[in-house]
Amino acid sequence: MKGSYRYPQKRIDKKDDYLEILVVKYKAPGLDLNKTDILQRTSTEALGENLKNPEYQILLPIPQGLSDTNMVKWGQDEINPLEAAGVAAGTKAMQGDPAGALTNLNGAIKSVLTSGNAQNLVTSYMAAKAVGSLGGNVTAEGILARSTGQVLNSNMELLFQGVQLRSFNFTFNLAPRFDKEATVVKQIIRTFKQSMAAKTSGGTGAGLFISSPEVFQLTYKSGNKKHPFLPSFKPCALVNMGVDYAASNVYATYEDATPVHMRLSLSFQELNPIYFEDYNKIPLTDGVGY
16 A cells, blocks of 8 residues: 555544545456356456555545435337337237237237227328428327327336436535644545656557546545444445635635645546445444445
8 A cells, every 4th residue: 555644633442433545556347258148347346456455545524515316217118009019010010920010010910900099190190290200390299199199098108217326416515633634635635646647658559549547536434444334335426526725715825835724526427336235245233324
């Protein structure tokens, strides 16, 4: 480890809660083109060994306004009877049964054409689809509404659309009280700034590529153990950092030019999303999970 920094400079005992941030050398997950499925190794898995040998360790007090947010993406979706019939016919055709596909499609359309005005509705719908396929700015729903005052009764559902990566924002007030603490604060700020910066590649082709910055493993701790209640993190990227060197709205420094009050703002984003199975790896004694 290249360095370990702690603010404030005081002895940590068994009852002290704090945030441990490990700076870890990034390792790309890789892409195995020989795999027959789409499941590839994640960044979290690739970082396994590097997490055991961090570049730096930074210990900071638990920030105020402590919270977390978990998100997944759901969205409104709908399908009308004619579209459902088309999907069924397409599935039959792809399964090598074009005759069955045509039979299913004809049967579905006949079942739709049971009301007195249904044939006109379907005709208008198909005409609008044909015009739309030729580049016209016409929708089937618009034609139906204009011509008949009706629209197809679609099956509407709120459907799962995917996962989202979590983000975390932290703010720390830094007010060094003596020389050593001022030096540590300077080292902490510099370490964050340098670790989040991209690297220019050396050797042959220098300047042609840039390498990924370091990544960060965050852990809430109590004494020298993981906090028994607060949430866990997957490895994160530091995507935004800000330092206010006059956090009290007044620029003031000590004799060595160290600002008397600074505010450090950090924004992290996890490298991989959280899945149901991830919670099985964390016992209840280690907190609420992710």
